[in-house]
Amino acid sequence: MYDVAIIGGGVIGSMLARQLSKYSLKICVLEKENDIAMGASKANSGIVHGGFDPEPNTLKARLNTVGVEKLFAVAKELNAPIKRNGSIVCAFGEDEEHAIKELYNRGIKNNIPGMELLSGDEARKLEPALSDKVTLVLRATNAGIICPYELTIAAMGNAMDNGAELIRCFKVETIEKADDCFTITSQKGKTVKAKYIANCAGAYSDEISALAGDNSFKIIPRAGEYMLLDKAAGSLVSHTIFQVPSKEGKGILVSPTVDGNLLTGPTAGVVNSPSNTETTAQGLKIVERLAKKSVPSVNFRQVITSFSGVRSSEKNGDFIIKMSDVTKNLLNVAAIDSPGLTCSVAIADYAIEALEKSGLKLTPKANYNPNRPDPHHFRKMTDDEKDAFIKKNPDYGRIICRCEGVSEGEIRAAVTTNPKALDIDSVKRRTRSGMGRCQGGFCMPYVMQIISEETGIPMEEITKKGEGSNQLIGRI
Amino acid sequence: MDIKNFDIVVVGGGPAGMAAAVAAYDSGITSVAIIDREPSLGGILRQCIHNGFGLHKLGKELTGPEYAAVYETEVAKRSIMVYYETMVTSVSADKTVTATNKNGILKIKAKAVILAMGCRERSRGALNISGTRPAGIYSAGTAQKLMNCEGFAVGKTAVILGSGDIGLIMARRMSLEGAKVEAVCELMPYSGGLTRNIVQCLEDFDIPLYLSTTVAEIHGKDRIEGVTIAKVDENRNIIEETKRYIPCDTLLLSVGLIPENELTMGAGITMDNVTNGAVVDQYRQTEQSGIFACGNVLQVHDLVDYVSDEAEIAGKSAAKYVKNQLEAGNTVKTVAGNGVRYVLPQKVDIKSSEDVSLFMRVTAPFGKVRFTAKSGDTLLATAVRLKAAPGEMEKITIKAEKLREITTEITLSLEEL
Numbered sequence: 085m086y087d088v089a090i091i092g093g094g095v096i097g098s099m100l101a102r103q104l105s106k107y108s109l110k111i112c113v114l115e116k117e118n119d120i121a122m123g124a125s126k127a128n129s130g131i132v133h134g135g136f137d138p139e140p141n142t143l144k145a146r147l148n149t150v151g152v153e154k155l156f157a158v159a160k161e162l163n164a165p166i167k168r169n170g171s172i173v174c175a176f177g178e179d180e181e182h183a184i185k186e187l188y189n190r191g192i193k194n195n196i197p198g199m200e201l202l203s204g205d206e207a208r209k210l211e212p213a214l215s216d217k218v219t220l221v222l223r224a225t226n227a228g229i230i231c232p233y234e235l236t237i238a239a240m241g242n243a244m245d246n247g248a249e250l251i252r253c254f255k256v257e258t259i260e261k262a263d264d265c266f267t268i269t270s271q272k273g274k275t276v277k278a279k280y281i282a283n284c285a286g287a288y289s290d291e292i293s294a295l296a297g298d299n300s301f302k303i304i305p306r307a308g309e310y311m312l313l314d315k316a317a318g319s320l321v322s323h324t325i326f327q328v329p330s331k332e333g334k335g336i337l338v339s340p341t342v343d344g345n346l347l348t349g350p351t352a353g354v355v356n357s358p359s360n361t362e363t364t365a366q367g368l369k370i371v372e373r374l375a376k377k378s379v380p381s382v383n384f385r386q387v388i389t390s391f392s393g394v395r396s397s398e399k400n401g402d403f404i405i406k407m408s409d410v411t412k413n414l415l416n417v418a419a420i421d422s423p424g425l426t427c428s429v430a431i432a433d434y435a436i437e438a439l440e441k442s443g444l445k446l447t448p449k450a451n452y453n454p455n456r457p458d459p460h461h462f463r464k465m466t467d468d469e470k471d472a473f474i475k476k477n478p479d480y481g482r483i484i485c486r487c488e489g490v491s492e493g494e495i496r497a498a499v500t501t502n503p504k505a506l507d508i509d510s511v512k513r514r515t516r517s518g519m520g521r522c523q524g525g526f527c528m529p530y531v532m533q534i535i536s537e538e539t540g541i542p543m544e545e546i547t548k549k550g551e552g553s554n555q556l557i558g559r560i
Numbered sequence: 561m562d563i564k565n566f567d568i569v570v571v572g573g574g575p576a577g578m579a580a581a582v583a584a585y586d587s588g589i590t591s592v593a594i595i596d597r598e599p600s601l602g603g604i605l606r607q608c609i610h611n612g613f614g615l616h617k618l619g620k621e622l623t624g625p626e627y628a629a630v631y632e633t634e635v636a637k638r639s640i641m642v643y644y645e646t647m648v649t650s651v652s653a654d655k656t657v658t659a660t661n662k663n664g665i666l667k668i669k670a671k672a673v674i675l676a677m678g679c680r681e682r683s684r685g686a687l688n689i690s691g692t693r694p695a696g697i698y699s700a701g702t703a704q705k706l707m708n709c710e711g712f713a714v715g716k717t718a719v720i721l722g723s724g725d726i727g728l729i730m731a732r733r734m735s736l737e738g739a740k741v742e743a744v745c746e747l748m749p750y751s752g753g754l755t756r757n758i759v760q761c762l763e764d765f766d767i768p769l770y771l772s773t774t775v776a777e778i779h780g781k782d783r784i785e786g787v788t789i790a791k792v793d794e795n796r797n798i799i800e801e802t803k804r805y806i807p808c809d810t811l812l813l814s815v816g817l818i819p820e821n822e823l824t825m826g827a828g829i830t831m832d833n834v835t836n837g838a839v840v841d842q843y844r845q846t847e848q849s850g851i852f853a854c855g856n857v858l859q860v861h862d863l864v865d866y867v868s869d870e871a872e873i874a875g876k877s878a879a880k881y882v883k884n885q886l887e888a889g890n891t892v893k894t895v896a897g898n899g900v901r902y903v904l905p906q907k908v909d910i911k912s913s914e915d916v917s918l919f920m921r922v923t924a925p926f927g928k929v930r931f932t933a934k935s936g937d938t939l940l941a942t943a944v945r946l947k948a949a950p951g952e953m954e955k956i957t958i959k960a961e962k963l964r965e966i967t968t969e970i971t972l973s974l975e976e977l
Contacts, residue, residue: 363690389685391693467658471561471665478662483647523683525699529706543712548695552782555695556712560737
């Protein structure tokens with residue numbers, strides 16, 4: 085029996101597993117997909133928010149304020165790419181200037197360091213590509229950018245290295261409780277028993293809570309569509325450029341990514357189902373129009389891919405992180421929309437406090453290792469270092485993904501390192517193979533071969549992203 | 561680190577690289593290396609198992625691998641060094657080529673470099689088709705490689721977007737392997753492919769070609785289940801009421817080729833926004849002295865035969881450069897005039913003692929036309945064609961003696977007859 089079964093391998097579930105793996109506990113993460121970070125954690129803005137936006141005295145405000153530095157610290161331990169590039173919120177005219185000043189005051193109440201108000205001209209000195217029509221900006225120097233799926237993968241990898249188990253393709257169908265023990269059964273009939281459940285199921289967290297007997301909240305799935313541009317556009321801006329936020333979200337942003345691309349988006353529309361991650365012609369047009377409002381020179385001919393992610397919102401607008409009032413030993417960590425990624429470490433720690441208060445015994449593990457080896461050590465080497473490394477590890481000398489310069493050695497490592505990549509998209513998220521301008525046109529057959537060699541999965545059964553997404557239908 | 565010296569380094573061992581290396585060698589430069597990322601030479605020809613190669617250049621009809629073998633044999637006859645499974649990661653302006661393979665990092669100092677990296681296909685992402693992101697969407701060339709080189713079937717029911725030659729060839733190929741090709745959709749009101757491919761690959765197999773039509777949406781969560789296709793208006797906007805659903809398990813994209821110029825740009829070489837290749841003179845020398853480019857990395861060709869021709873020019877010129885026989889010359893620009901989308905070379909050395917051929921593509925399909933090359937009011941050359949199409953490259957040759965009459969830029973234009 086597990087002490088804690090975490091349902092959902094998104095950034096929240098994975099970070100909770102990582103923070104819990106510091107203690108002598110038997111932990112598992114149940115993930116319905118073939119890889120982790122398959123929901124909102126792979127499709128969001130990747131922003132470390134400064135913390136001036138949440139209403140003071142909410143859980144969001146409180147966790148954002150402490151969460152920024154916690155995230156920077158943990159990302160460093162995990163070798164997850166993160167960068168403090170600062171953010172700018174733009175006002176276009178008087179009405180929005182008022183809103184910006186309000187944000188600034190909220191930031192003061194939330195105790196956010198490093199904020200300043202700058203005129204349009206001062207802002208354009210920092211960001212020459214900014215629109216002439218920007219009249220005032222709020223700059224937050226503590227804000228940053230992070231790769232959300234790499235953080236998730238790193239957190240889970242570190243949790244696994246410290247003893248946590250990842251159970252994939254486990255779609256929870258029923259949850260039964262008897263004698264302080266949950267029995268969780270998957271769609272395929274596998275069962276897991278646990279003393280505590282941590283419900284981190286994202287857009288499905290209301291369904292999971294209901295399965296465990298608690299119907300107290302309802303998730304409203306809201307989709308955000310994005311367009312990602314080529315690295316050639318990656319240095320157009322250095323800060324993350326926001327517009328004035330509204331109830332629906334923080335508006336359309338234009339931001340560099342930690343990988344050097346340029347990201348634009350997201351839209352904000354309620355969708356019928358959390359699994360609806362379709363992009364729409366209409367949505368992509370909105371992204372283009374509004375991104376150009378802040379930064380007119382964004383060249384949408386440089387788009388290399390577009391995608392959509394679903395936020396998990398709730399009517400009260402705040403995170404729900406608490407032990408269920410109805411079902412004993414059920415912890416709900418739900419309604420984690422923005423700034424959830426920023427708060428992920430703070431959320432995990434806050435959730436652990438709740439578990440401890442309800443009786444979970446936390447005994448620190450003597451051999452806990454907070455660090456995860458850098459999966460990108462090779463790409464950071466000089467030519468001389470690479471040469472020496474290749475002489476010992478020849479696979480690193482063969483480039484598989486020409487656009488991103490990813491070697492065979494890096495791909496083999498992704499397929500054999502916790503949490504192992506078992507499909508094409510999983511390799512992509514770990515190595516960037518297939519993420520460049522040709523979008524896998526060249527490397528995909530080689531990536532399939534390597535996965536097949538390392539795992540023994542026949543070529544025909546290798547999938548793009550789990551069951552049903554086979555790329556090949558058989559031999560000729 | 562392995563440091564080597566060669567007179568000429570050729571980046572890429574496809575049809576362009578092989579022909580350039582052989583031509584350079586035969587021009588008297590015997591210190592020549594080809595660097596290729598694959599375990600054998602031939603490049604994309606290795607997966608083109610259909611015929612139709614070599615009619616112009618070799619006077620016989622060959623398959624892709626056969627055409628490649630002709631040049632591979634020529635390379636093997638000469639003491640040309642070939643680095644296999646080696647990827648060039650950078651070319652510097654001072655002609656140092658850095659590459660990596662399983663032995664480590666290799667740096668080659670060259671007197672001249674010939675860029676012959678070929679091209680890649682545009683991806684779905686670049687098209688921004690809305691909908692889901694399932695498995696079963698391939699660029700036509702990736703599907704071709706999986707089928708022809710690895711022996712795998714990619715799908716049973718396909719829709720192909722784009723009527724470029726690879727898309728047309730793959731429509732036939734999939735049909736031959738028992739798949740049903742439901743439609744080939746072309747955004748433009750005309751096909752970008754060769755007429756012979758439309759006849760032999762679509763008409764002979766009863767595959768419908770829908771012009772002014774695109775894929776508006778992609779459906780299916782895990783594997784693609786269907787696409788919505790729609791007509792587009794003259795501004796290429798989707799006409800909503802023409803949308804219709806076609807079930808399919810495969811979508812092949814053949815929506816254009818992009819020269820693979822990351823190395824070129826990394827060397828700081830001036831690019832042409834229309835061809836997406838380097839700016840060159842008639843010797844195929846880029847604006848970086850001693851760095852040459854040829855084949856699909858320079859401009860996307862219709863036929864491999866013309867790639868070989870162009871590569872021979874680059875190979876001979878690079879050899880002359882190494883021997884200090886390539887004069888800097890006195891160059892004028894070439895300009896695309898009425899009805900012409902681009903002209904290559906972009907510059908002409910008017911002191912040359914040899915005829916200069918200018919290659920171009922037209923902006924739209926035309927009937928009978930006359931091409932003229934003029935410098936100011938001076939008529940340099942003229943050619944009449946019964947028809948002209950963007951899918952077929954045109955050529956016009958200026959005689960050497962005419963070069964002496966050039967005073968200002970050369971404009972190429974067409975008039976409809």
